[in-house]
Amino acid sequence: MSIVFSIAAAMLMIAAVLTMATALRGPSTLDRLVALDVLIALCMCGLGVWTAFSLDSTVVPSIVALALLSFVGSVSIARFRVRDDQK
Template identity: 45%
Template sequence: MSGPETVDRVLMTAAVVMIVVAGALLLVRISRGPSMLDRAIALDVCAAVIIAGLGAKSGFARDSFYFPIMLVLAFLGFTGSVGIARFIAVRDKPLPRRRSEGKEGQR
């Protein structure tokens, strides 16, 4: 192997190691997340980590087979995040104030 190929291989290996570490930390956040929103964000990041892993695999193999799959996963991750955010926004909607409470606060 030549010098640039060695550097390329080392950088790809470092990228895969960082993706694996990110996945491990992500599993910790999903299991220990104190709120539902933390878990929802972790699942969104999970989609990004999977996409990054597929990108690294494509880089190692020098094959563009996984690019359409990465695109579909990105779309599903985005729509899932929007759906979860809307669900949480409706669930955590503040209760309307009564008129008598509002008038007392103005005095």
């Protein structure tokens, strides 16, 4: 069963690297915002994989906290964003 967890962790790491490349390359702030939301979701998935692998449920509150921070951050950036074409 640890092979399944290793494959899941490797896939999450590959997705995180690709997401970071998108966040660094993104032409607009909204592209970067979406990439950072995906990166936080990947972190939450990684914590979920670790929780399933270690059978330790003490990590679950941190997953909930990450979800809350991601939501609040996304809403606040989308609300107070300055247009990219303005200088």
